[in-house]
Amino acid sequence: MSEKLPFKVADISLAEWGRKAIDIAENEMPGLMKMREMYGQSKPLKGARIAGCLHMTLQTAVLIETLTALGAEVQWSSCNIFSTQDHARGSVFCYISLLFTLNRLNTTLFSAIAKRSLLNPDSHASLIVVYAWKGMTDEEYVWCIEQTIYWKDGQPLNMILDDGGDLTNMVHKKYPKLLSGIKGVSEETTTGVHNLYKMMKNGDLKIPAINVNDSVTKSKFDNLYGCRESLIDGIKRATDVMIAGKVAVVAGYGDVGKGCVQALRGFGARVIVTEVDPINALQAAMEGYEVTTMEEACKEGNIFVTTTGCEDILLGKHFEHMKDDSIVCNIGHFDCEIDMNWLNANAAEKINIKPQVDRYRMKSGRHIIVLAEGRLVNLGCAMGHPSFVMSNSFTNQVLAQIELWKNTSKYPLGVYFLPKKLDEEVAAAHLDKLGVKLTKLSDKQAKYLGLPREGPFKPDHYRY
Amino acid sequence: MSEKLPFKVADISLAEWGRKAIDIAENEMPGLMKMREMYGQSKPLKGARIAGCLHMTLQTAVLIETLTALGAEVQWSSCNIFSTQDHARGSVFCYISLLFTLNRLNTTLFSAIAKRSLLNPDSHASLIVVYAWKGMTDEEYVWCIEQTIYWKDGQPLNMILDDGGDLTNMVHKKYPKLLSGIKGVSEETTTGVHNLYKMMKNGDLKIPAINVNDSVTKSKFDNLYGCRESLIDGIKRATDVMIAGKVAVVAGYGDVGKGCVQALRGFGARVIVTEVDPINALQAAMEGYEVTTMEEACKEGNIFVTTTGCEDILLGKHFEHMKDDSIVCNIGHFDCEIDMNWLNANAAEKINIKPQVDRYRMKSGRHIIVLAEGRLVNLGCAMGHPSFVMSNSFTNQVLAQIELWKNTSKYPLGVYFLPKKLDEEVAAAHLDKLGVKLTKLSDKQAKYLGLPREGPFKPDHYRY
């Protein structure tokens, strides 16, 4: 059947299974479904040709189908060569109407999107094109991104949804003529946001940008709540180790660290924290955690988790003091926290236990178990953040896209936070699912507080 | 002996006991002691005549003596007619060199300050004048504040340390000529800060101001950590009620609410939260709390705590549905959250159980126990925030005073946050006491992060 398709999908028969997974994920992404409910009729994204560059996962499938349900046409690539979920055991390359000949296993996930596009040519899914597969090379990665810039009818993108800045950078550098036709970019991550502020400062940014990352319902939610659940999940699937009774050393007490520490304690580990920022260090102490340096902690820990976003957190001098079969993993965004080079160069032996789990025998005879080769353990050894928390992030994305597309005049060139009112709207869209009943301010109360009844309720500097 | 004193202190013999209390408090206020250690020699506040208007408590005594240890001359009044701690069973009026004839009981606390001033005329305490006593009238309150404006040598204040804005307002309205001689004001609370921003907006503010309230080590610390400990303390001292097994309803899930909720759950209560802000509501749900409206919660709760800062939280319609002997209290800043007027007008009987504890018999025959007449329960029924958390707030105050006094040129007319570097310094000053060992960034790491090795470590919008 796949031959007759205008897709390049290795096994369209997996589509059914992928659709089942999407169906269940939709129930866990009430924010996105609320967007469909609220804006599915008015289609505020009609006319938008959104090129998206963001990890191709189950949750992203729901995001993409939400954007199209709101009227957009979407072309997609993945923002990371490792992160594409196969949701089965393959990889995928799917597109519409373009003929392409690479022979790859497809995933049920992309099969599902592709099949809906094919079978319902008039449905909102009909214009989705995804360029991504598991295990792509760096060259293929760039190639994929570039395919999303022009539509098959020759028209270019007019909106960007980015995660990390690679698409934004490519358009600025290689397709500068298109910039005037682009209404804006919404950016997902710290790295991408950092890039945007730098471009803005240097005068290089040519399109308005919304920093989705720093919405409360994004950064505070996926970092804290997401990692709280996915860290243990990753460790367990990789090692089945008992957490209770263990000494866990967590480097960094930012939002990611806070989530990790809470989960580890919740399961009965004794947690030691390392920190450079005295405020975060004091916060850790005020919650009853021992705070010390890695030089001391490395001798006590059984499980080590890096969350800092900084390099050189676990080095040879630390590995050499660790107890036998210490488990070492990273849940910070970059894979520079654990000095894998030292380990690979200095261990007596590296024994692969199973995918994403390596046991290094040190010259001392002790062992160190490294998860996901020092990359993100919740992605490498588990399924990443749960759908519900991604629903928060992605509802921010949807609102940011609407905002840039419809209220263009409010956003002259610059990098913006999403208005707090919309941040609150994201949260509000997730309450029903959890059975939360929100209180309404009375007119009298609103007047007393000097606030609009419908919010926003807090000043911008408020720390949730 | 008190007759011979240049103080108006009812019983100077209590000084010894007050000094003991101050001694112990100093050990719990490492931030302030660190300030003395760091700046006691250089005396950066030399020349400063600080008029302070802030609750006269044990912790404030340590603050005052810290300011003088850094070279300042200090005159003080209390910012609230109820909050002056007698630390014994009396009240106090103490001053130096001014003769005054009101006959009042003094407190051991003020006796202690007064006695040190008297006995060590050369000590840093020698210039402290405090105008405050327990149970003052509104007129006396204003009178006290006004006494702090001029020194006995006829010189006026040149710095303000305020809590709520009453002193700041008085100087602006009644002594505008003094404004040009004042280098700035550091303000402690939300209310006072609100006032400052309003004055600034209206062009009425005439001196630079530092908003101490919104330092992380202030607002996040006393609200969250302070209330986490003092709520239960207040409820227990008032009622000795068992918390475990009870249903506790907490109105508001801001920092104060978060602290209260955590403490109540920690003791085994089942907690229900009410919220108007969907972000905070979602946060509460993500921690496993039921979130609903007061209309529903009022039927289930055994203990009710208001933390919102808003009026009309508990009204007649709620009281009427409460279970027998429900305990009702407020830990929000203002006493408008609980409709005491309704209770007093509509209850069949009001029975005073002991100071700060009233049991209302409703017409239904059920009872409601109200703590501290709806005012701050942790102040009314317990000793307020612990010294350690106040050490954080007050170290912010000290640094703000130094900043305004020494780096005047950095602060043209405006309302400023304390620089993040100083906020971090406050935290750092509290780590040793808790045995925390902070990690130092290497040069390489600092370069990687693009940060100074010594901080500040976070962007201004970072939410701790």
Next chain:
Amino acid sequence: MSEKLPFKVADISLAEWGRKAIDIAENEMPGLMKMREMYGQSKPLKGARIAGCLHMTLQTAVLIETLTALGAEVQWSSCNIFSTQDHARGSVFCYISLLFTLNRLNTTLFSAIAKRSLLNPDSHASLIVVYAWKGMTDEEYVWCIEQTIYWKDGQPLNMILDDGGDLTNMVHKKYPKLLSGIKGVSEETTTGVHNLYKMMKNGDLKIPAINVNDSVTKSKFDNLYGCRESLIDGIKRATDVMIAGKVAVVAGYGDVGKGCVQALRGFGARVIVTEVDPINALQAAMEGYEVTTMEEACKEGNIFVTTTGCEDILLGKHFEHMKDDSIVCNIGHFDCEIDMNWLNANAAEKINIKPQVDRYRMKSGRHIIVLAEGRLVNLGCAMGHPSFVMSNSFTNQVLAQIELWKNTSKYPLGVYFLPKKLDEEVAAAHLDKLGVKLTKLSDKQAKYLGLPREGPFKPDHYRY
């Protein structure tokens, strides 16, 4: 008025206030109120002359009035010279119809019982006689106990309710002829139970005994839940110290220790445990607590709590290494855990800060703050266990009294646990107050489990 009373009550006018306190306590003691509701009509204790010897507190007042409501006549003494609550500021000696001339301050509490007895001569309270006052000597203590043996009409007791065994021992030794007329004793504490088993073993026990202490709803409830709330309460009222961030060392991880540790962590302390029993030690580790010896812990702690029931827990060698202003207290039953003798002999100075709080200056210059002179900190510095948890203990007592009085034949000479069915009944009597809805086994389920539908539900060796 007091002159005309047949009581020896210093100030009967305080009765009203005491009655208020009892009224509120009744609402917090649903188990006892349920007993009144269930057995108030049938009066199963009719004919019982119960001599009770148990701490004279507010909760005991509710117990006593429950026993009389069930038909018993009661005479009472306190089982500890320190524990009598004055519930105001005095002490009491109250009795009916006996003239006695000691002049003492009464408490509102006993005034209340006395007044009800007087004013309602036909009420269930009319036969209550209490011999107890605060601050009695050892001789007076013995005298009081002895008064409860014979009634004013010359009839002796026929039931014993004991706490610690002093009354039981006195009757066995001094009034052996009365033993044949006594149907049994219900004993409250570990110590008393230990005494009973020893008497039984030695052939000295002459009356059947029920070990109330080891009911689940007694030992697991007041030890765990009671101490969880009352430890912090005691520390806070004594010192107002901030718990968050502190290192707390808890000696012993039995039920008392478990409660203490949970409370301290709940408030943000880092907790270190010491243990001799490897099972308890492993339990502590599995909950994430550091477990080490006092030799090591004494250098790290800020707060020390002994819970072991064993002597020599904190000795000179530990005190000498403690940090400045370490807080030291005991919540174990006996006051032998902290070596007060060493402290009193070896400290450079002992400074009394306030009642129950002493600050010792060590020769090193460091200080140690000792609470309640090493006796039970929750009794010495707070109000002991909350009413709700005592309601569980005391409902066991009531059921044990009924059991011995009515089902005498089931209890030949021996020491018995309360039947599990009654233990469950105690729990059941406390559920409504907390809004708990219990599930009923269906006949089919009961048959499947091989259990009676109404319980008991667990084998005797089950560990809750």
Next chain:
Amino acid sequence: MSEKLPFKVADISLAEWGRKAIDIAENEMPGLMKMREMYGQSKPLKGARIAGCLHMTLQTAVLIETLTALGAEVQWSSCNIFSTQDHARGSVFCYISLLFTLNRLNTTLFSAIAKRSLLNPDSHASLIVVYAWKGMTDEEYVWCIEQTIYWKDGQPLNMILDDGGDLTNMVHKKYPKLLSGIKGVSEETTTGVHNLYKMMKNGDLKIPAINVNDSVTKSKFDNLYGCRESLIDGIKRATDVMIAGKVAVVAGYGDVGKGCVQALRGFGARVIVTEVDPINALQAAMEGYEVTTMEEACKEGNIFVTTTGCEDILLGKHFEHMKDDSIVCNIGHFDCEIDMNWLNANAAEKINIKPQVDRYRMKSGRHIIVLAEGRLVNLGCAMGHPSFVMSNSFTNQVLAQIELWKNTSKYPLGVYFLPKKLDEEVAAAHLDKLGVKLTKLSDKQAKYLGLPREGPFKPDHYRY
């Protein structure tokens, strides 16, 4: 190579990978390794021919090799047709010296045991024979058990290690002549223990038995700590659902329920408990959980977990009220808690999402997701209990086997608990791994307590 083996192992080449897994598991089973260290020289089990019947898992492999290291000869079968771990993707049938022709995939795990036996004929592993494979039929199951009764040299078993009683029953019924030669049986589970007490009562038991199940370090450890970690693990691997914010309904608040509830709350779920036993219900309330009936809870929950050991917990009347995509699973020992028959008969459609995950579409249009078909979710969807907790259970088994084999005279016919001293020894054997430092009683303290210095430290009725 497998052809030349005296094993029936499908793929001996997987042995290396199995050995790696065993190596790591050994590090997580310090109790068993301690047994090897303590008794590896003296070989107390020399002469014992142990027939074992217990789930064939990774942890059991470490147990078996420990028994042989202590001198025993071992033959093994699995006690459940589902529970054999393939630890890869196959199943196994391995034995020594018996020729057998069934062609099956082996597991890496059994390959590993087999290979060591083969390659090191003198090693302690040389006498291990395992009869088990994944996916056996009921007939094969019985056949396997029966193979373990006689050794290849014609000698029968002389010790039994059982889990559930099938082997014990078979020997009693089919091989009664062997009973006089058997020194005893150690039994692992509630079910098996129940069977033993029944046999004893009926006079059918003919060999002494030790009830390992009710050791503290068994029942309190694997139920509480094991399920605390494995419940979430099972749910996550099956569904990737976010736990935070969800309403979780847990039926039963015994040790298993307590563990589940703690884990769910730790991840941010709001937990509702159902209970029939008022004591457990009160315990749940005292920890702040809502306790109600399933009739009410079924409307509120998102996740349902049964832990009761009783049938008919979730029935059609509950399913019909559940929210869309409610997740339903069982972690109680038997699969009778969830009425799967009703679901299969009454759902509109059953959609298999992936192995062990079925999504039922109800006639209402709502869906219910059932994990592991209502069987044990932590075994069906995750790897069961972690090694560390099983080390506790299995060290009890080892000590029970030694006790019965060496101290035979202490155990006349009857069912015994393991002596408390040995229970404590099990705990002690796990402390080093966790860095726990145990305190030793001084002679003086031991005398004060009336206890031996080395324990046992608690009376038999003590509830840990």
